[in-house]
Amino acid sequence: MTADAEADYDAIVLAGGAAKRLGGADKPGVSVGGRTLLDRVLTASRGAGRTIVVGGRRPTARPVTWTRETPPGGGPLAALHAGLRESGAPTVVVLSADLPFLDEGTVRRLLEALDSGGREGALLVDADGRDQPLVAAYRAEPLHRELALIAAEHGGLAGLPLRLLTRELDLDRVAAARLAAYDCDTWEDIVTARARIREHGNVLDEWITAVKDELGIDLEVDTGLLLDLARDAAHGVARPAAPLTTFLVGYAAARAGGDGTQAVAEAARKAAALAERWAAEADEAAAGKPGTDGQDGRSGSDRSDEAGSR
16 A cells, blocks of 8 residues: 555544453553553554544553444444544544554554555454454444444444444454464453563563654664674674764664665665775784774874874
């Protein structure tokens, strides 16, 4: 799908519910990896033109539009209807607020499936083959139509199940990537999610994403590039040089402005080249060899002659 098509959608995040299996805790506000479940979902849908959260107001890392279903606690159909009232986009991504491992890639795949398939919606299917209607992209017009018909038939939307809606829509189905559909209904689910983000293959990406959200940074970070730079600075200069160098690279990129990702890459390239020069000089000194750049390689007699002629 094109970049314009991808941006032409709103996100509706359902963040209500009683969370009975969590003892009535504020589930969207529960922290996993230092970020609330709600903030994690908001990060995954940050490409939306507008993000509408249906539920009680709470602090969020990103700006959102708040609304409530009627009556409060009226269930997913009532919440979806409330979110649609705030959206004017032709496409909406509908997400529950308890998906700790949802990422932007999954949201893009749903939008691409909807865009290319010409159907009324595209929803995620988990590893067990179960439909996930609250991890889905829908065309707004069919949603309005079917919700109006359901409300007319049942005298309202409160307390009704989502299947009344999804069974009437022409839907495509997208297989979920690992953990993308994992939701947190119990404290055991929360404990499992907190453990998984600290696994070796996940922890760095999780940490970088958390820091970016905390600092309000949308910059794409090439973690490998910065780790290589830190390694070169630590080995070629001194161990404390690693964090200081990466800080200075970030500062230089911010001053450069423009494309932040490219500015970081260029500043990192220059710093890495400098670290390599430092390392080369150290290697030469250890081997007892003079430099070859025409400056440090001057002989002692040359330097004495210069000093004597001043």
